[in-house]
Amino acid sequence: MKKKTKKRINLIITYVIITFIGVLMLYPILWMFFAAFKTNEEIFGSLKLLPESFSLDSFIEGWRSTGRTTYTDYFINTFKMTVPTTLLTVMTCSLVAYGFARFRFPGKKLLFMLLIATLMLPNAVIIIPRYSLYNSLGWLDTYLPFYIPALLGTYPFFIFMLIQFMRGLPRDLDESAYMDGCGTFRVYWNILLPLQKPALFSAGLFQFLWTYNDYMNPLIFISSVKKYVISLALRLSLDAESVVVWSRVMAMAFVAVLPLIILFFAAQKYFVEGIATTGMKG
């Protein structure tokens, strides 16, 4: 009995601490949500969390943006950019990882070293060569600078992650499949791919998040407003020479993070599973 109450008290304390930290973490998002209902003076002039009055005007006005292109367009553009990029990344990265994890071929060590070396390369260094390359290919102001690198498996981080995961899968499975008459591609498609699911999910989720949140690359590669993605659209109304209606910016920023929040909660299981198992070795 005593042991039980002690356990219960411990549990309560744990929950209180977790709840407190959770609220602390969520506070910025809460603040952003309530700021969408405040006037500029309220935002800058008072420390209160709750607004004086609630009205949906800033959401409606904010969504309308400048009239010609609205947030409907920006959202469609964002998904046009992120969804194919994510799918292509997952497809090609797992294929490349399969090659590195399961086969021995001449130059494998060198190629693997190259792959890891590109992982160390900061994005800022290659942005200018990439810009001039895409410019001469005529890809600027399209989403091709996002699709094609994903199609060619140029995300070493995910490849590395998937290699690590695949090394954890027992080779016996492959061997018995070969014994039953499977070819190399069949082994990949029917045996390894289904087993890789947690790692594939986490790679896909990360790639989705990163592409969705990316500001730098769209800024450089996309120029016409009708192709703008959300990260660019959010910056549109911020300018030193005009009065910024912060409630609209906050309202749209909140709408923009909503898909990510939903995605995170829906796919939470895979997030944790994927990260936890990639480091494991069999």
Place this chain on the structure above:
Amino acid sequence: MRKISRVLALVMCVILMAGLCACGSDTTGTTTAAEAGGTAAGETSAALDEKHDPVTLRFMWWGGDERAEATLKAIEAFEAKYDWITIEPEYGSSDGYQEKLTTQLSSGNAADIIQMGPGWLPGYVKSNDNYFIDFNDYADRIDLTTFESSFLEQNGNIGGKQYGLPTGISGYSFIYNKTLADKAGILFPDSKEEMNWDTLIELGKQLQAYDSSAYLVDIGDSELAACIMRPYLLQLTGSTMVVDATAELGFTEEELVQCLTYIKDLYDNKVIPPLADIAAYSSGDSLQTDPKWISGETYVGMFLSSSTAEVATAACPDCEFAAGYMPVMSSAKNDGFYANCPQYMCVSKSSEHIEEAVMFLDYFYNSEEAAEILTTVRSVPPTSVGQSVCAKLGKLEGIAKDTVDILQASYHGTNEMGMTTEEEYGQILRDMISQIAYGQGTPEEVAKNGITLMQNFLDSKN
């Protein structure tokens, strides 16, 4: 083993092929489109008044919602009039604009019509004088007589070539919170003659006596460079900070020491707030986002570009603001302050449709319809057409107009453009000011060090 590698090779080949096909088809697509565009341009300029092939222009600007909405409306009205021309807007915030523009200019795919920061133009023209057209060459397509000719000469004109057209009239000005000034019993002089640099310090002391937590002027390092240091030296020496023709400094070390000592006096007498207090707000015209400015109880005045005056006053809706006079020393050789413009419009020379772009700018500047739509979204219009339309609509009122009126009536300093407006040089000025602000050296030491850096900068330009 051999079989495995063969299959792998096959798979790799398939992927490579898929990649190549995707790239291949796309590139050919764009080249044909570009070729078609090229021939279309030729035909249009040959027969502008008869048959028109569709023309698409790209127009790039920065600005907030209000400016974007008005400009988009003006574009629509223009497109309705000239139905074969489509204008593709490319707008965003001022943040990162210059970086993007520089990348685009150097790789030759800049927009056809470009909104340009006045400080950047000399640098761009110096690095390549083929980036932008000279509007004088297209005088038959755009009426430049609606601008005051002396204003055009001072703005956007480099070596006799009109690379940029000013979009409006503005300049560094002084505004103050009348509500707070009245409460503290501060009386700002209402003429240029009565306002000198010592007046600022005296008024600052007066305010400190009233409330020791209040400061007379809200100012950060970039405004100190633009509104105190540059005008002070200009008034003292009568020469710009750098004489571009000879690439020499236009002031002596003693004169710089005198100027820095004055800035130190401002800090010592608590006329201006410690830099550490406002460091978070002092970059990128954001002093008006400081809660202390918004509350309207700490800072009385502010030096700013008149194009941001409306924003600064809107931040504190309960206060009444007025435009003040800028300080001038009694023996000034130059007024130090002047009216210039917040941005230019340029047309890129690599454009395939220069004539249509110039036609649009003619509409943008000289048509009454456009003036009615655009009003003062790019500050007080520079053309006679724009001004008369805005006056009729009652748009020429308010704090921005008041500051411009003061500038135009009383201040005719030299517009400093050239090497002194380059980013690197501006950074040296801001660094000197920070050193003074944080007490990292006496004015003599800071001046000596600063002059060495400026000299190095000038040497690197030769």
